[in-house]
Amino acid sequence: MTTLTLAKTDLNNFDHLLQRNKEFAAQQSAESTLMPSLPRALPNVKAVIIGCADMRVDPAHILGIKPGEAVVLRNIGGRINPGLLEQLGLLGRIGEVAGENPGGGGEFHLVVLQHTDCGITRLAGDPAKLAHYFQIQEDELKTKAVTDPRAAVAFDVAALRAIPALPGAWLISGLVYDVATGLVEIVVPPAPIRTAQNS
Ligand SMILES: [Zn+2]
Numbered sequence: 178m179t180t181l182t183l184a185k186t187d188l189n190n191f192d193h194l195l196q197r198n199k200e201f202a203a204q205q206s207a208e209s210t211l212m213p214s215l216p217r218a219l220p221n222v223k224a225v226i227i228g229c230a231d232m233r234v235d236p237a238h239i240l241g242i243k244p245g246e247a248v249v250l251r252n253i254g255g256r257i258n259p260g261l262l263e264q265l266g267l268l269g270r271i272g273e274v275a276g277e278n279p280g281g282g283g284e285f286h287l288v289v290l291q292h293t294d295c296g297i298t299r300l301a302g303d304p305a306k307l308a309h310y311f312q313i314q315e316d317e318l319k320t321k322a323v324t325d326p327r328a329a330v331a332f333d334v335a336a337l338r339a340i341p342a343l344p345g346a347w348l349i350s351g352l353v354y355d356v357a358t359g360l361v362e363i364v365v366p367p368a369p370i371r372t373a374q375n376s
Contacts, residue, residue, distance in 0.1 A: 223247065225268065227333075228290040229255035229297075234354055236290060239361070247288075254297035254323070255290055257333040259312045266342070285347045286367065287337065291330045292354040298324045326353045327364050334365045345371035 188194065224247035226236045236242045236249050250264055300307050301324050308315040322328035330351035337349060351365030 223284065224286040224288060225250065225265070226288045226290055227251075227255055227257070227261065227265075229253065229292055229295055231292065231296060233356055234290070234292045239354055239359070240290075253300075253310070254295055254329070255292070255333075256297070256311070256321070256329070257289070257336045258310055262340070269342075285344075287343070287347055287349045287370070289330050289333050289337070289349070289351045289365075290354060290361070291326045291333075291352070292356055293326055294356045295326060327362075330364045338370050343370050345369060 226240070226242065226247050226249045228234060228236055228249060228251045230251045230253055234255075236247070242249065248268060250261060250268075252258070252261055297307075300310075304315045304318055307318055307321070307323060311318070311321055313321075320332065322332055330353055334349055334351040337343060347370050348367045349365070349370050350363065350367040352361045353364050354361045
């Protein structure tokens with residue numbers, strides 16, 4: 178997370194946001210024949226990306242994710258914590274209710290995307306808040322590796338792999354985006370959540 182103070186630019190003017198939205202809607206309308214399935218809430222989602230709320234790391238920008246391609250869940254750090262897991266669980270439920278079958282009809286990819294220079298590292302000096310965020314004891318915080326994005330993303334991928342409710346055939350991967358270079362590093366290459374032997 179970088180500073181949350183918005184620069185004194187267009188975004189201070191609400192009218193500018195609404196104007197951008199009008200332009201977006203007009204463009205959507207012009208392209209609607211190309212993307213006929215967009216009005217559905219969960220159009221055959223093929224990926225869920227878990228990422229940080231930091232405004233520099235929007236998957237739409239850094240991975241070129243287009244509308245309808247992936248569900249993006251963002252929190253502080255892009256970390257797996259009880260709040261994130263609740264959202265993931267509800268997402269699966271929404272998919273069921275909507276009659277979709279995420280991951281059932283082909284390859285489905287769960288991506289954990291964290292990044293360098295993450296604001297969560299600045300919470301390292303506030304273990305009580307961090308422990309509450311992860312719903313763990315302060316003396317367990319070391320395992321979460323909040324100051325090391327590569328270790329953290331590997332830890333979180335392992336945590337997701339340990340959840341029996343997640344389909345073993347889904348692919349899972351862990352990426353770290355370098356805010357200095359703009360490149361993502363593959364820390365955990367895409368692989369099934371569980372192999373056939375231990376699914
Ligand atoms: Zn961050």
